[in-house]
Amino acid sequence: MYKRARLTDTVEVPPAELGDVSPRLVKRLLQNKLEGRMDEEVGSVVSVTEVHDIGEGTVLPNEPGVYYEAEFDAITFDPQMQEVVDGTVVEVVEFGAFIGIGPVDGLLHVSQISDEYLAFDAENQQLASNESNRTLGVDDAVRARIVTKSIDERNPRDSKIGLTAKQPGLGKHGWLQEDREQREEAAAGE
Helix, strand or coil: CCCEEEEEEEEEHHHHHHHHCCHHHHHHHHHHHHCCCCCCCEEEEEEEEEEEECCCCCCCCCCCCCCEEEEEEEEEEECCCCCCEEEEEEECCCEEEEEEEEEEEEEEEHHHHCCCCCCCCCCCEEECCCCCCCECEEEEEEEEEEEEEEECCCCCCCCCCEEEECCCCCCCHHHHHHHHHHHHHHHHCC
């Protein structure tokens, strides 16, 4: 879920830039420091949008810069347990598909895609069913639910988000449309 959050953090202003400690400079330094970083409390910082307050500078022994505490607004992405998300398949592997949801990827394990057996087709980079001829490949739009979440603040790329698409209303968007049309045809035939 995307959120707008008011945050506070400390930023180091290098000696060469001490002549102009402005909100613009602090915003740039905060963007370089925080954007793309994962935090257990706020999620992933997508963008620092506005600096509201810059505190008094603090000089630390043997450190060349001056440290300022700043209060600022940021756009964050914090995936919540059981949240239903829409995303796009960014990679298909033998054990499932990685789904891009916001600035992070979640794993939709092959066992959580469908009740049908899905075989990995390496040549076409897709998972395919022999029963219904349905396929799931790169760039397909998917609706899934977050079922596991493990955030690694030190190495954001090692964070893990597990997804499922086995409940009604979840799955590849094309499959959902096909199912809807079949239900409407069945209802019209009654």
